[in-house]
Structures are given as structure tokens and as C-alpha cells.
Amino acid sequence: MVERYREQLLRELPEVDLFLGVDAQLSIVAALRDLINGRERRLLFNSLSGVVGEAPRLLAAPRHRAYVKITEGCDNRCSYCMIPAIRGPLRSRAVEDVTREAAWLERQGVRELSLIAQDLTAFGRDRAGHAELPLLLDALIKATNMPWIRLLYLHPLGVSQALLERLAAEPRLLPYLDIPIQHASDAILKAMNRRYDRAILEHLLANIRAAVPGISLRTTLLVGFPGEKETDVEELIEFIGKNKFDHLGVFAYSNEEGCPSEYFPDQCSEEEKARRVDLVMATQVKISAARQKSYIGQTLDVLVEGVARESDLLLEGRGIHQAPEVDGCIYITDGVANPGDIVRVRIDTAHTYDLAGGIV
Numbered sequence: 001m002v003e004r005y006r007e008q009l010l011r012e013l014p015e016v017d018l019f020l021g022v023d024a025q026l027s028i029v030a031a032l033r034d035l036i037n038g039r040e041r042r043l044l045f046n047s048l049s050g051v052v053g054e055a056p057r058l059l060a061a062p063r064h065r066a067y068v069k070i071t072e073g074c075d076n077r078c079s080y081c082m083i084p085a086i087r088g089p090l091r092s093r094a095v096e097d098v099t100r101e102a103a104w105l106e107r108q109g110v111r112e113l114s115l116i117a118q119d120l121t122a123f124g125r126d127r128a129g130h131a132e133l134p135l136l137l138d139a140l141i142k143a144t145n146m147p148w149i150r151l152l153y154l155h156p157l158g159v160s161q162a163l164l165e166r167l168a169a170e171p172r173l174l175p176y177l178d179i180p181i182q183h184a185s186d187a188i189l190k191a192m193n194r195r196y197d198r199a200i201l202e203h204l205l206a207n208i209r210a211a212v213p214g215i216s217l218r219t220t221l222l223v224g225f226p227g228e229k230e231t232d233v234e235e236l237i238e239f240i241g242k243n244k245f246d247h248l249g250v251f252a253y254s255n256e257e258g259c260p261s262e263y264f265p266d267q268c269s270e271e272e273k274a275r276r277v278d279l280v281m282a283t284q285v286k287i288s289a290a291r292q293k294s295y296i297g298q299t300l301d302v303l304v305e306g307v308a309r310e311s312d313l314l315l316e317g318r319g320i321h322q323a324p325e326v327d328g329c330i331y332i333t334d335g336v337a338n339p340g341d342i343v344r345v346r347i348d349t350a351h352t353y354d355l356a357g358g359i360v
């Protein structure tokens with residue numbers, strides 16, 4: 001909001017003392033001091049030159065898990081997205097900066113580190129000219145004993161063989177990837193400016209599963225894009241029925257002010273968008289339920305989150321195939337453990353998204 005509406009916000013929200021742009025975090029303390037000392041309310045921007053790496057952090061999530069952002073900004077130009085315009089071009093943190101933060105988090109008790117970015121696979125490209133995610137993962141494995149390292153948000157075109165080799169060889173790099181594909185119809189992918197087509201996606205998914213057997217895949221889809229026809233939706237449903245993602249989120253497209261797609265013809269009605277979301281989700285529910293059933297009888301490593309949200313009588317945790325906050329959970333119906341423990345749970349019950357079982 002601040003990057004985008006700047007002076008307008010200053011004018012329209014007189015009750016706000018200080019507006020900070022996305023790279024101005026490190027200036028907060030000095031800016032607050034200025035305010036206390038009677039300086040006027042103002043807008044504060046740092047140049048979009050680097051990612052804050054040295055900033056001290058508070059753990060807002062439970063102590064046993066944390067997100068670490070490794071880049072800021074994005075150099076892609078998806079036709080529906082304002083992030084590059086708002087957050088600026090890609091800026092990667094230094095490898096040592098990320099490993100230092102990870103080591104600090106480990107000392108605080110973090111056992112699951114989720115790496116995040118607009119696109120993890122772009123890490124290093126702004127600095128080195130090529131992707132350095134595999135190098136970063138090597139460094140994290142060396143610098144910490146973090147038992148679970150999870151990768152969230154990878155652009156399909158950036159998932160390299162070198163990355164898959166790391167995942168296959170190192171058990172602490174979880175066999176789980178979140179790869180937002182957005183769609184599977186060539187026409188819509190082209191209109192979205194995603195730079196890949198259905199054939200590339202099919203090849204990629206087969207390649208990932210061959211390189212890392214048993215890997216769990218999550219994706220995100222966008223339906224109701226301008227110009228999307230019934231046949232595009234049918235193709236998408238056929239694609240997800242065939243390729244069976246473990247987890248899938250569907251969003252209804254909405255116009256972002258200033259994006260090219262805002263001006264595309266054949267905009268879809270809100271009612272129709274909602275219908276398409278429901279159609280896709282109805283397919284995924286069946287896939288998910290079948291997938292969940294396949295865990296019955298298996299014994300899984302589970303990171304204990306604490307007492308279950310559903311009932312004080314149960315514990316709740318997550319398996320390797322379940323990312324925090326988005327993928328469902330495992331209810332622990334028998335046994336004792338503390339938050340942050342990684343225990344072995346034998347699965348005896350499967351629901352559509354959640355599992356249940358006792359500690360062995």
C-alpha cells in the first residue's frame with residue numbers, strides 16, 4: 001500500500017504518523033525516535049537495493065518452526081501480478097546471511113525451517129547470474145542441524161536437476177515442493193505470461209517424481225482469468241485428475257489495478273469464477289481423500305505442534321507431506337510428546353485432509 005499509494009495515503013490518513021516502504025524496516029527505531037522528538041509525520045522509503053538481512057527478529061510463529069525469506073521482489077512479469085511493480089526487482093540475500101539466521105533460529109529451538117520468496121528458484125540470479133538455490137541448501141545443511149528444511153513457492157521453470165538431486169540425497173531437505181502452476185491450458189498460460197505450457201509442466205512433474213520418489217507436491221491455481229473458456233477449465237480439471245497433486249489451492253482471478261490483465265477482454269463474472277473454483281475443488285477433494293487413505297497403516301515422522309485445536313484431549317502435528325498452516329494435520333490420539341518433538345506416528349484414520357494415529 002505504502003509503495004503504491006505514497007502521497008495519497010499521507011493525504012487521506014492524517015491519523016497515521018509514519019508510513020514505511022518495504023525496505024525501510026531497519027529505519028523503524030530511528031524514525032520512531034524522530035517522531036517522539038517532535039519531528040513531523042512522514043513517508044519513509046529506503047532504496048530498493050537490498051534485502052534486510054541483519055535485522056533482529058522476533059519469532060511470531062510457535063518456537064519450533066519459522067519462515068525465512070531469502071529474496072525480495074521478482075523479475076517475472078506475470079500479466080496479473082503487481083508484485084514486481086510494488087516490491088521491485090529481485091534482490092537475493094547473501095548465502096552467509098541466510099545461514100546465520102538459520103543457525104540463530106536453530107538455537108532458539110526451531111526444528112522446521114520453511115524457505116520462502118516470491119520465487120525460491122530465482123535466488124542468486126540477480127547477483128551471480130544463475131540460480132544459487134542448490135548452493136544455499138548445501139550451505140544450510142552444513143551450517144545447521146535443522147532436521148526439517150522445507151521449500152515453498154518455486155516457479156516451475158526454475159526447478160532444476162541440481163535441486164532435485166539435493167532433495168533426493170539429503171533427508172533433511174524435505175521431499176515436498178510447493179510449485180504454483182496457475183493453470184494447465186496453453187492459451188491461458190500464455191495470456192498469464194507464465195513462459196511455460198502444458199507439455200513443459202507434464203515433463204517437469206514426471207521428472208520430479210522420477211528424481212525424488214514419494215515426493216509430495218502442492219500447487220496453486222487461478223481460475224476465471226479473462227478469456228478462460230469452458231474448455232480451458234475442462235482441460236485444467238483433466239490435468240489435475242491426471243497429475244494428482246497432494247495439495248492444491250484454487251483462487252478466483254480478480255483484477256489488480258495497473259496489471260495488463262485488467263484490460264484483457266472477456267472478463268469472467270464473479271458468479272462464474274466461483275462456479276469454476278468449486279468445479280476444480282470438487283475434483284481435488286476426491287484426489288486428496290484417496291491420497292490420505294493411502295497413509296493408513298504407514299508410520300510417519302510427525303512434528304508435534306501441541307494440543308489439538310479441535311480437542312484438548314488430542315495432540316496435533318504435521319507430517320513431512322504437510323506444510324504449516326495450509327496442508328492439514330495429523331491428530332495424535334495416543335502417546336505423550338511436547339511441541340517441537342518429532343515422533344513416529346502410526347496412521348489408523350484418514351479424513352479428507354487430515355490424518356490420525358498413535359505414537360509408536
Ligand code: SF4
Nearest residue numbers: 074076078081083118
Ligand atoms: S505471480 Fe509470482 S512469479 Fe509472477 S510476477 Fe508475481 S511474484 Fe513474480
